[in-house]
Amino acid sequence: MNNKNELLILNIIKYGPIVFILSLSVIISLTLYINYKSAFIEEKDLIEKEYVQRNRTDVKNQLDTIYRFILEEQKTTEIKLKKNLKQRVNEAHSIAMNIYNENKHLKKEVVQKMIKDALRNIRFNEGRGYFFIYSFDYECILLPVAKHLEGSSFYNFKDGEGKYLTRNIIKSLENKNESFLKWSYHKPKDMKNQYEKIGFNKRFEPYDWYIGTGEYVEDFEGDIQKEVLQYIANQQFSDNNYIFILDYNSNYLAHKNKHLIGRNAVDIYDKKAYKTIEKIINIARKEGTAYLDYTHIRPLTNKEATKTSYIRGVQNWQWAMGIGFYQEDVNKLIKIQKEVLDKRFEEDLYKLLFLSLSLTTLLLVLSVRISKFLETRFAQYRNQIKEHLEEITNQQNILAQQSKMAAIGTMIGNIAHQWRQPLSLISTAATGMKLKREIGDLSDKEFNDNLEYINQSTQYLSKTIDDFRNFFSTNKEKKEFTIDEAFENTFNLIKVQFKNHQIEIIKDISDTQIYGIQTELVQVLINILNNSRDELIKISNEQRKLIFIKTFEKNEQLIIEILDNAGGIKKETLEHVFEPYFTTKGPAQGTGIGLYMSQEIIVKHMHGQIQMENFTYNYEDKDYSGVKTIIKLNINK
Numbered sequence: 001m002n003n004k005n006e007l008l009i010l011n012i013i014k015y016g017p018i019v020f021i022l023s024l025s026v027i028i029s030l031t032l033y034i035n036y037k038s039a040f041i042e043e044k045d046l047i048e049k050e051y052v053q054r055n056r057t058d059v060k061n062q063l064d065t066i067y068r069f070i071l072e073e074q075k076t077t078e079i080k081l082k083k084n085l086k087q088r089v090n091e092a093h094s095i096a097m098n099i100y101n102e103n104k105h106l107k108k109e110v111v112q113k114m115i116k117d118a119l120r121n122i123r124f125n126e127g128r129g130y131f132f133i134y135s136f137d138y139e140c141i142l143l144p145v146a147k148h149l150e151g152s153s154f155y156n157f158k159d160g161e162g163k164y165l166t167r168n169i170i171k172s173l174e175n176k177n178e179s180f181l182k183w184s185y186h187k188p189k190d191m192k193n194q195y196e197k198i199g200f201n202k203r204f205e206p207y208d209w210y211i212g213t214g215e216y217v218e219d220f221e222g223d224i225q226k227e228v229l230q231y232i233a234n235q236q237f238s239d240n241n242y243i244f245i246l247d248y249n250s251n252y253l254a255h256k257n258k259h260l261i262g263r264n265a266v267d268i269y270d271k272k273a274y275k276t277i278e279k280i281i282n283i284a285r286k287e288g289t290a291y292l293d294y295t296h297i298r299p300l301t302n303k304e305a306t307k308t309s310y311i312r313g314v315q316n317w318q319w320a321m322g323i324g325f326y327q328e329d330v331n332k333l334i335k336i337q338k339e340v341l342d343k344r345f346e347e348d349l350y351k352l353l354f355l356s357l358s359l360t361t362l363l364l365v366l367s368v369r370i371s372k373f374l375e376t377r378f379a380q381y382r383n384q385i386k387e388h389l390e391e392i393t394n395q396q397n398i399l400a401q402q403s404k405m406a407a408i409g410t411m412i413g414n415i416a417h418q419w420r421q422p423l424s425l426i427s428t429a430a431t432g433m434k435l436k437r438e439i440g441d442l443s444d445k446e447f448n449d450n451l452e453y454i455n456q457s458t459q460y461l462s463k464t465i466d467d468f469r470n471f472f473s474t475n476k477e478k479k480e481f482t483i484d485e486a487f488e489n490t491f492n493l494i495k496v497q498f499k500n501h502q503i504e505i506i507k508d509i510s511d512t513q514i515y516g517i518q519t520e521l522v523q524v525l526i527n528i529l530n531n532s533r534d535e536l537i538k539i540s541n542e543q544r545k546l547i548f549i550k551t552f553e554k555n556e557q558l559i560i561e562i563l564d565n566a567g568g569i570k571k572e573t574l575e576h577v578f579e580p581y582f583t584t585k586g587p588a589q590g591t592g593i594g595l596y597m598s599q600e601i602i603v604k605h606m607h608g609q610i611q612m613e614n615f616t617y618n619y620e621d622k623d624y625s626g627v628k629t630i631i632k633l634n635i636n637k
């Protein structure tokens with residue numbers, strides 16, 4: 001390690017933790033501040049939404065409570081009406097019975113007149129209600145609203161639907177003393193339309209009479225509406241939170257301002273304000289319920305203010321009810337709450353700053369101590385590295401030398417195999433020429449042919465020397481070359497031994513261009529093919545000895561696959577084939593660094609991948625098993 005690098009590492013050890021802690025502290029503080037600020041802003045926005053939503057929910061709940069009350073009143077209208085009618089008829093019956101009991105010693109006509117006079121002028125239900133008396137012979141005994149009909153027969157009297165009313169009443173009283181009955185009839189002020197009416201009748205046995213009364217449902221419902229409106233008037237929630245009711249004709253039925261009740265909105269507001277009333281009525285009539293935002297003259301201030309109202313329609317009464325709140329009131333509450341949040345944020349910010357400074361100071365103290373400790377340890381490690389560096393360098397040199405010597409030994413063997421036959425042929429040709437010349441039997445043609453053969457053999461030997469020299473060349477310049485060219489150079493170096501051992505090489509090699517040092521790739525290919533050769537030598541000569549070589553492109557990579565049929569490698573052995581000094585051949589045959597150096601070249605020098613696996617395949621309808629070596633190289637530079 002040079003002095004510059006050591007100085008750099010020392011500076012990193014001394015000042016790195018301090019800079020890191022300060023940077024981390026600033027980053028954490030800023031992150032916490034930004035996150036807290038963001039959360040604070042979100043909380044303020046949420047408060048605003050919650051306050052508005054809470055007010056919307058409150059007014060909705062308040063109006064829905066009134067609406068449910070109205071529904072209950074509507075459900076009980078007929079019950080209340082019947083109860084009212086029965087109570088009144090019972091009162092009339094009691095009066096008639098008392099008069100009869102006190103005066104039954106008098107003549108019948110006198111007592112009947114006393115009963116009629118006592119009941120004739122009694123009115124109830126705001127003057128609409130009265131009592132009538134009929135005999136079971138259909139004779140009209142008492143009819144205060146048409147006295148001239150008293151004494152006449154009502155046997156053929158019909159209601160608005162054409163039904164015989166008196167007959168039906170008498171029929172309803174068969175086998176009982178009292179009964180309710182519904183019928184339709186016009187009103188004194190409306191002779192065209194028919195209105196539903198409910199009557200209650202009770203038998204008066206002393207004179208074989210029945211006493212009864214009736215009420216129009218619509219009129220009684222009007223009384224219920226008045227009671228409901230009075231109830232609502234008593235239930236106003238606040239000066240600014242009140243219920244208003246209009247009918248579908250824009251008449252005010254309920255409002256905080258008593259002067260508006262009974263008046264039509266057309267007569268009160270200008271055209272712009274009346275449009276709001278129309279919207280309210282349209283919501284009630286069509287949608288049933290909805291929220292409505294509008295500008296409104298506030299009762300207390302007589303100034304324009306934005307109001308949000310919840311509108312609900314009571315369809316069968318044709319009412320449009322509403323209750324709302326003013327935005328400025330909500331804004332005041334929101335402003336107060338936001339001021340509380342601002343104060344809390346300021347306090348929390350001071351706490352965060354104090355905590356951050358305290359923590360940073362503590363970490364800086366710790367970092368200084370850690371830096372001194374690391375500096376001391378670094379000095380100790382530096383001394384140890386210097387002591388072991390020379391030993392490691394020597395080991396690597398030995399490893400490289402072993403790889404080189406192994407390659408040289410293999411290459412010398414290959415040279416011997418390739419030279420032996422040409423040298424033998426040259427020797428035979430020269431000896432033959434000498435012998436024939438001595439006996440005078442050497443022709444010029446034979447002499448020239450032998451010289452030509454000797455020259456060709458010499459050229460072959462020269463080319464072999466060039467091939468091996470190129471393999472051992474120290475030129476490590478990277479350049480483009482084709483994969484078939486690399487394989488051709490490989491075969492030139494190993495073909496003799498493969499031929500001698502009858503090993504067949506079946507090739508499917510493309511002309512793909514790659515970038516790198518060709519001799520290094522050739523060294524890898526020789527190592528792989530020699531390993532296959534060594535294993536194939538072990539199998540029986542009767543069995544074919546095959547090596548398949550295939551190259552192809554896939555995903556911008558060159559794939560090289562080399563397969564043999566030597567039977568494969570044990571699984572526990574396959575896991576260690578690329579480790580240095582690992583061999584299954586024994587010290588006399590292998591060093592265990594061939595595949596290790598092959599992996600170093602492919603992975604580190606050519607930035608590719610290499611792997612070996614057991615593989616089973618079919619060739620010419622026969623199954624083979626062996627080792628498959630896969631090399632992946634990038635095509636692009």
